[in-house]
Amino acid sequence: MEFVLIAIAIVLVALVAGVGLLVGRGRRTTRLDDDAASGTTLTRPRPPAAPPTAERPPAGATASGLGVAPAEPDAVTPDAPPEVELPPAVAEPDLVFETPPPSAGRLVRLRSRLARSQSSLGRGLLTVLARERLTEDDWEEVEETLLAADVGVAATTQIVDRLRTQAMVLATASPADLRALLVRELTAVLGPDLDRTLGTDRREGRPGVVLVVGVNGAGKTTTVGKIARVLVGDGRSVVLGAADTFRAAAADQLETWGERVGVLTVRGREGADPASVAFEAVRTGVEAEVDTVVVDTAGRLHTKSGLMDELGKIKRVVEKQSPVTETLLVLDATTGQNGIVQARVFTAAVEVTGIVLTKLDGTARGGIVVSVQRELGIPVKLIGLGEGADDLAPFEPEVFAEGLVGGAD
Numbered sequence: 001m002e003f004v005l006i007a008i009a010i011v012l013v014a015l016v017a018g019v020g021l022l023v024g025r026g027r028r029t030t031r032l033d034d035d036a037a038s039g040t041t042l043t044r045p046r047p048p049a050a051p052p053t054a055e056r057p058p059a060g061a062t063a064s065g066l067g068v069a070p071a072e073p074d075a076v077t078p079d080a081p082p083e084v085e086l087p088p089a090v091a092e093p094d095l096v097f098e099t100p101p102p103s104a105g106r107l108v109r110l111r112s113r114l115a116r117s118q119s120s121l122g123r124g125l126l127t128v129l130a131r132e133r134l135t136e137d138d139w140e141e142v143e144e145t146l147l148a149a150d151v152g153v154a155a156t157t158q159i160v161d162r163l164r165t166q167a168m169v170l171a172t173a174s175p176a177d178l179r180a181l182l183v184r185e186l187t188a189v190l191g192p193d194l195d196r197t198l199g200t201d202r203r204e205g206r207p208g209v210v211l212v213v214g215v216n217g218a219g220k221t222t223t224v225g226k227i228a229r230v231l232v233g234d235g236r237s238v239v240l241g242a243a244d245t246f247r248a249a250a251a252d253q254l255e256t257w258g259e260r261v262g263v264l265t266v267r268g269r270e271g272a273d274p275a276s277v278a279f280e281a282v283r284t285g286v287e288a289e290v291d292t293v294v295v296d297t298a299g300r301l302h303t304k305s306g307l308m309d310e311l312g313k314i315k316r317v318v319e320k321q322s323p324v325t326e327t328l329l330v331l332d333a334t335t336g337q338n339g340i341v342q343a344r345v346f347t348a349a350v351e352v353t354g355i356v357l358t359k360l361d362g363t364a365r366g367g368i369v370v371s372v373q374r375e376l377g378i379p380v381k382l383i384g385l386g387e388g389a390d391d392l393a394p395f396e397p398e399v400f401a402e403g404l405v406g407g408a409d
């Protein structure tokens with residue numbers, strides 16, 4: 001009897017040890033792609049239904065053919081959370097990516113999304129200006145309409161002054177002429193001569209680097225995803241950097257955008273140093289010789305000095321690899337003047353070269369474009385006109401003014 005019990009115990013111990021070994025091996029293989037040195041991971045777009053793969057490529061092989069060698073498995077920290085599996089080294093022939101439309105002409109297509117501004121600003125102004133003899137009260141109404149649309153005091157004064165000098169013309173103008181006149185005056189305050197070229201081109205044999213900054217929820221990640229699509233649509237090659245390591249979901253969100261158009265995302269573990277992720281992203285872009293690396297950042301509203309430190313560090317570290325060619329500040333148009341106050345914190349921290357105004361589809365205050373540009377002295381380069389993947393357009397003053405006034409579609 002005793003012998004039987006001992007035999008059962010031995011069998012049980014052997015079984016437990018065997019299961020333990022298997023579990024251990026399983027875990028080890030899923031972490032093979034974890035680059036413990038930098039805390040970053042390279043993920044290659046793959047179809048959603050792709051079978052999981054935890055195989056390490058043969059020695060000397062590179063992840064996704066981009067010249068980025070995965071780290072040695074021995075260097076993995078035991079407590080590291082499981083990372084995304086390494087994609088197969090060979091290209092998958094069945095990958096189907098979306099082909100976004102090119103950026104040219106997007107604003108013409110999207111300008112009807114300015115409907116909310118159009119009904120309060122454009123129609124309001126046209127109705128008043130069409131009156132037979134304009135009284136002081138009428139001019140005051142014009143002024144109030146412009147101010148209510150966030151056009152700002154200086155630009156409102158300019159528009160009203162210029163319209164008043166043309167009162168004789170207005171008295172006899174046809175509706176079409178009136179519309180044209182209003183479009184012209186609005187265009188004039190939108191800075192038609194500002195350089196709005198997006199700095200995305202390769203420079204001195206290195207990729208262009210676009211850094212995207214802004215407060216919580218302004219639309220940074222969405223904008224980075226949409227910019228990737230604009231660039232892909234225009235025939236450029238792109239790498240994305242998920243330097244928002246504050247939440248894991250932020251990197252997932254960005255990666256999903258990249259996957260749809262076949263763009264690679266470099267990401268870090270939650271809590272990793274944002275500057276090191278940005279550095280890795282740009283290094284990957286340099287090695288792969290892509291046209292542009294676009295880096296998303298976290299939107300925490302830091303204390304001013306914290307923000308300066310973090311963004312400044314990201315820029316400095318990135319520029320060890322390649323110069324930052326564009327720093328875009330994303331502002332939510334629905335926050336109005338408040339957004340301008342927030343913007344000043346960022347412009348003090350980094351040299352912002354362009355503004356992206358998002359959610360213009362959700363506000364009646366389209367005139368915010370005018371005040372943002374005037375108060376910050378930085379051109380609006382892109383505008384967001386919806387949650388759809390291709391609802392981001394290069395900013396064109398005249399087309400925008402036409403959208404505000406309406407009646408052209």
Ligand SMILES: Nc1nc2c(ncn2[C@@H]2O[C@H](COP(=O)(O)OP(=O)(O)OP(=O)(O)O)[C@@H](O)[C@H]2O)c(=O)[nH]1
Pocket residue numbers: 214215216217218219220221222223244250298299300358359360361362383384385386387391
């Ligand atoms: N209607 C509309 N919604 C937009 C636009 N751009 C972004 N959004 C929405 O705004 C929300 C926030 O966007 P995110 O891109 O996650 O913002 P974020 O700045 O990255 O946010 P954090 O990472 O939390 O700082 C999402 O629901 C977007 O779909 C736009 O142009 N129009």
Ligand SMILES: [Mg+2]
Pocket residue numbers: 220221222244250297299
């Ligand atoms: Mg984000």
